[in-house]
Amino acid sequence: MEMHQCQVCGKLFASSGPRICPACIKRLDRVYEKARGYLRDNPNANLNAKELAEAIDEDVLDIEVLIAEGRFERDLSSDLEDIRRQQLLSEFQKSLSKTEAALKAQQEQKRTTYGKDRHGKGIA
């Protein structure tokens, strides 16, 4: 078996196929069931990835991995009407690109803040 780096947590693990480690798959399955249940119970909720994560009290990154993996796309068709599903999925996609931008901005900021802190009064 080859060693792969987990796409979610970055750990190396032996795998013949999947790029996500068993621990993350297990967690993602649980998060997914929770998210799916929530969407089923709240068919009119207009949520993006972050709001959904908050609603079910899970990590937004896990939600995003599930979205990126196309999990919701596959299964929501049996739970929700087409129009609702399209709305939700496009909202998810939007929040995905926003998150990417936000992450990048955060990294940039960290770099600048770090520089300032070193010469400034230090961090609280």
Ligand SMILES: [Zn+2]
């Ligand atoms: Zn992992």
